[in-house]
Amino acid sequence: MKAAPFSYVRPTRLDDVVAELERAESTGGGKVIAGGQSLLPVLAMRLGRPKTLVDITRVRELAELQDDVGTVRIGAAVRQRRVERELARRVPLVGRALPWVGHREIRSRGTVCGSLAHADPSAELPAVALCLDATLTVVGPEGRRRVPAAEFFTGAMSTVLAPAELVTSVTVPTPRAGEGFGFEELARRHGDFALAGAAARVRRDGDAVTEAALVGFGVADRAQHRDLTVPMAQAVSQHGADEKALTTTLAEAVDQIAAEVVTASDAHASQQYRRRLMRVLGTRALVRAWTDSRRRTHA
Ligand SMILES: Cc1cc2nc3c(=O)[nH]c(=O)nc-3n(C[C@H](O)[C@H](O)[C@H](O)COP(=O)(O)OP(=O)(O)OC[C@H]3O[C@@H](n4cnc5c(N)ncnc54)[C@H](O)[C@@H]3O)c2cc1C
Incomplete structure (x- = not known):
């Protein structure tokens, strides 16, 4: 199938992007196009028929990658590969x-x-x-606002963005002293979307856990964030460096998320399998994050 007809504009100023999106609203709807890697398949399959595509990749300020004290800011036109090359060490979970x-x-x-x-x-x-706890900067006809990631996602393929708004950047904190990270995923083939996955962040003060967060994805209509500081702190004080015992105890805490897996069975995996995956990957990500936190004694 081919995309339905659309017009294409490529402004060089942010104000003009917003003006084009606003104009498109009254003429059949517009969409931002950045890398086009998700939008073009959507258009080709006619799952969406915007009348105007507003390309943001020529707006200079959106192409900035800024490394500040304690945070990095990734502009909306910055490609994933550039972040992978330039920031992998600075923001290890990314x-x-x-x-x-x-x-x-x-x-x-x-x-x-x-x-x-x-x-x-x-x-x-x-x-x-x-x-x-990243923060997105959003710009639209009403001006600029900053939206914490926890408030940005509202469901599958849906966010708090209004039709004429765009994300201009995302600001990600760099690691603090005592922070460690874990990331686990299972996909049928490398490069496929995840059947399920988990991202973990743990902070320690000496041998005690002061923060633990786990996010599961591929398991519901949006990624699921849970604060696991209390069970993680208890498990670590009980089992210390005994990784096997730690894993068993943590798996019970991770069941909180696993029990809430609602993604229906499909051709790739049953719901029950995804639940088991969440339990295994979530536990593994937390244990990795705990081990990793030992290496970061300074911010
Ligand atoms: C074969 C294949 C495999 C893939 N595998 C994975 C995978 O395993 N994991 C994964 O996460 N992704 C995967 N992707 C998707 C890929 O990561 C996309 O690049 C990404 O999801 C969208 O980024 P984009 O810049 O290409 O956005 P686009 O395709 O340009 O846009 C996607 C959507 O976001 C909107 N949008 C884009 N930028 C903005 C902005 N700044 N403000 C407001 N709205 C905006 C667009 O209007 C559109 O609705 C895959 C894609 C392909 C083609």
Whole structure:
């Protein structure tokens, strides 16, 4: 199938992007196009028929990758591959998740913000954004607002974005002292979307856990974030360095998420299998994050 007819504009200023999106609203609807890696298949299958595509990749300020004290800011036109090359060490959880996003060719075109705006429930980057408490900057006719990742995703392929709004950047915290990260996923073939996956962040103070967060993805209409500080702290104080005992105890806490797996059985996996996966991958991600936290004594 071919896409339905559309017009295409490529502004070079952010104001003009917003003006074009606003104009498109009254003429049959518009869509931002960034890397096109998700949008073009949608158009080709006629799952969407926007009348105007507004290409944001020529807006200079959206192509910025800014490394500040304590955070990095990734502009909306920055490709995933560039982040993988330049920021993998600076934001380790992003660095661990990106190789799982499609293939290198896809990441050479796809953008980090495009993946967040697309809000696929099986996508890696929304889960990472939730796990790290990232903040999205959104611009539209009413001005600029900052939206925490926890408030951005509203369901499968849906977000708080209004029709004439776009994400201009995402700000991700860099690791603090004592923080560690884990990322686990299972896909049928490398580059496929995940059957299920988990991102974990744990913070320690000496031998005690002070924060633990787990995000499961591919298991519901959007990634699922849980604060597991209490069970993680209890498990660590009980079992210390005994990784096997730690794993068994944590698996019970991870069942919180596993029990809530609602993704229906499909040709790839049954719901029951996804539940088991969530339990295994979630536990493994937490244990990895705990081990990793030992290496980061300074921010
Ligand atoms: C073969 C293949 C395999 C893939 N595998 C994976 C995978 O395993 N995991 C995964 O996560 N993804 C996967 N993807 C998707 C890929 O990561 C996309 O690049 C990403 O989801 C969307 O980024 P994009 O820049 O290409 O956005 P586009 O395709 O340009 O846009 C996607 C949607 O987001 C909107 N949008 C884009 N940018 C903005 C913005 N700044 N503000 C507001 N709205 C915006 C668009 O209007 C559109 O609705 C795969 C894609 C392909 C083709």
